[in-house]
Amino acid sequence: MNTAPTHIEADLAGIVDKYTSQLRLARAAELAQSGRLLEAESLLSYDAGSLTCNELDLLARIHVKQGRLADALRRWREAQQLSRHGEYKTQILSLCDFAERQDCFRRRVFALFLGLWTLLLVAGVILAMFLPYK
DSSP: OOOHHHHHHHHHHHHHHHHHHHHHHHHHHHHHHTTOHHHHHHHHHTTGGGOOHHHHHHHHHHHHHHTOHHHHHHHHHHHHHHOSSOTTHHHHHHHHHHHHHHHHHHHHHHHHHHHHHHHHHHHHHHHHHHSOOO
């Protein structure tokens, strides 16, 4: 019983998978840089179960460009779990800070419009009180 060919086949399959992943990442990065975000996302999402840290990072960056911050945060957290060095912590913290500032801005704009609407409503009621009714 010779197990050498099985071992060699397994090694060869690992090498092919590694280079296929690198080619997919390079092509997706090229698509993303040229603004073809949906194509890049679909290329990376084709085999979503076995994405590398770099692929997850690129996918997160694509999600940020698309305005899908929750998806980007999820992808960076997945990359953080796969990573040994914690290099995605900065992106996670930056995205959380950005989302918080964006949420604060939205609340302020909502409060401004609510205040203006209330002011117009009050002005309309006051005007209605002084205008003669026919």
